[in-house]
Amino acid sequence: MKLRVIVLGAGFGGLELTTILSDKLGDRLDLTLIDQNETFYFGFSKFDVMFGHKPVEAVKHHYDDIVKPGVHFRQEIISDIDPVARRVTTNHGIYEADVLVVALGADYDINATPGLAEGGNEFYSMEGAMQLREALPRFSKGRVIVGVCSAPFKCPPAPSEAALLMHDYLVNRGIRSECEISIVMPFGLPIPPSPDTSKALLAAFAERNIAFIPKHNIKAIDATRRIAILDDGTEMAFELFLGIPKHRVPDVVAKSGMIAGGDWIPVDKTNLKTHYPGVYAIGDVNGVGTPKAGVFSEGAAKIAAATIIAEFEQGDLPSPYKGDGICYVEFGDGRVGKVNVDFFSGPSPFGTYTEASAELVADKELFGSSRVARWFGS
Secondary structure, eight states, rough: OEEEEEEEOOSHHHHHHHHHHHHHGGGGEEEEEEEEEEEEEOOHHHHHHHHHHOOGGGGGGEEEOOOOOOEEEEEEEEEEEEETEEEESSOOEEEOOOOEEEEOOEEEEGGSSSSSHHOEEEEHHHHHHHHHHGGGOOSEEEEEEEESSSSSBOOTTTTHHHHHHHHHHHHHHTTGEEEEEEEOOOSSSTTTTOOOHHHHHHHHHHHHHHHEEESSSEEEEEEOOOOOOOTTOOOOOOSEEEEEEEEEOOOHHHHHTTTTTSSBBBOOOTTOOOTTTTEEEGGGBSSSOOOOOOHHHHHHHHHHHHHHHHHHHHHOOOOOOOEEEEEEEEETTTTTEEEEESSSSSSOOOOOOOEESHHHHHHHHHHHHHHHHHOOOO
16 A cells, blocks of 8 residues: 655755655655745755856756655646645646645745835845846945844844845955945844854854844835834835845645634644644744744654654654754855754753854755755655
């Protein structure tokens, strides 16, 4: 008997879970992986595109390259999810399975922040990064704001990285002295679970004359006046605004009823099961309480996959999900730091910091290349 699985979304979580199930079950698996896109890219690669370090095609990995036992990839648009029947409808057909895994991530709600679409830019989507690649060479002087519009948001270090890499970009162009850089963030520290990482980032900001404005969101953009309006009414003028848009579940997930009146799909944090039998939600789409970052999606996928296999084979269930992961942090100047964060093992989240260095650049590159080899290799 084959285990029929549908995986919705081919990001970190969907790819990791698909790989594990294929490796463990082989020809006992009948898995359909569905994503509306034809390629995958790492979130951190958007900086390479945005600052002109790499062409877009160099950071993309094509899903058609996936050749794994029991796995079938479908590039289709999902129009309906029935979690009770474990049935999925797309623009090409209807799929049913024994196990349904929702890994559709978070979408960006640009219109939730008035004026952002008209007066700002965002660098969280590949399209936004590509637009900035064209816009940045036209920017020559003035105030740059990196602003978070709402929490939670993907990759908590990314706003800090954007500011530090922007500093390098402006230095390399010889115009840094003509520019100001500020970060507006809802947290009291850049990386709240890791005081040491936050201390290192704040020191880097101070060294580079980057203003850190904590405990605030961007409420609106006045495109005519080139003003960012904070949640307390404070106004900040800018010439270039780089926004992190509000995040939300995809419309098809909201329509499915799975969010149960909340903002994200509720799950059992020990195994990522939803309230629906045979249905899991992993990654940014759920409300488990970890950061919305690829490495945490990957960690959740490992536990969900192990649980699915254990129940299929009537074996021992895995240990509970720890909510732990490693994040690499770009400090600019050719250096990368690393933070190990654990959200569930102790009484409160905690993180340990490895000082930024040139050596960790190779670590980060291996992090990416090793996953491409596992997820896309045969």
